[in-house]
Amino acid sequence: ILYKLNTIIEDVETSFDDYKMNDVIKKIYNFVWGDYCDWYIEFSKSKIYGISDTERDQVLSVAVYVLKNILKLLHPFAPFITEEIWSLLNHDKILLATASYPSVKSEFTFSDQKENIEFLMSVISSIRNIKTNLGVSSKNKISILCRGSSEKIDILLKNSHHLSQLLNIVNIDFGKNIDKPDQSATAVVENLEIFLPLEGLIDIDKEIARLESKINDIKARMDNVKKKLDNKNFISRAPEKIVNHEQKKYDSY
Secondary structure (H helix, E strand, C coil): CHHHHHHHHHHHHHHHHCCCHHHHHHHHHHHHHHHHHHHHHHHHHHHHCCCCHHHHHHHHHHHHHHHHHHHHHHCCCCHHHHHHHHHHHCCCCCCHHHCCCCCCCHHHCCHHHHHHHHHHHHHHHHHHHHHHHHCCCCCCCEEEEEECCHHHHHHHHHCHHHHHHHHCEEEEEECCCCCCCCCEEEEEECCEEEEEECECCECHHHHHHHHHHHHHHHHHHHHHHHHHHHCHHHHHHCCHHHHHHHHHHHHHC
């Protein structure tokens, strides 16, 4: 998150220099909601509610530091609310309006850690998508099997507490030659294959029926578009823009 903070400070400065105020707000918004709230706070919960006072203090210290910098970035656009929140975090009587503006810190260059965390985030998002699409409850305990490089698997094993906390994963099997189980869903993240066994999690017959219905629906839509494209009168009379739109629609199916 400190690496991301460096990046957003630099990006905001660039947008200010180019007088692109909309870009500034959009970038800050995406950082606050995406990187800070959606991911950093979620990742931190295991340590905040853990048994180690040292880890808890470290995580909270970083969280407050980043929040203070967020308030500084937002202050030109929302001066009153940011000043109020700042007063609750800062007890040295210095007003936010007179505080130093955020600057890039060279010691916050964690490129390797950033790549590992972004890989982990992609894995979590991919498994969440599978569970959502298949209607698997977040309360259900799941197991995954991974096939791929030992480097990628090591990242997952070192962060198994996050996978347990965010996905309710209770077991990870792995290996370069591991077989895909029957009745399992698959995600591929940076050449790492992840298999999620579905037995006991969903009604397989019901899911097959759902997918067949979806396939039939897509085929029906394709047939309708194909009839238009095969109709010479439509091709000759319809504006080129409409014809191209129908062709793109067919290609997208």
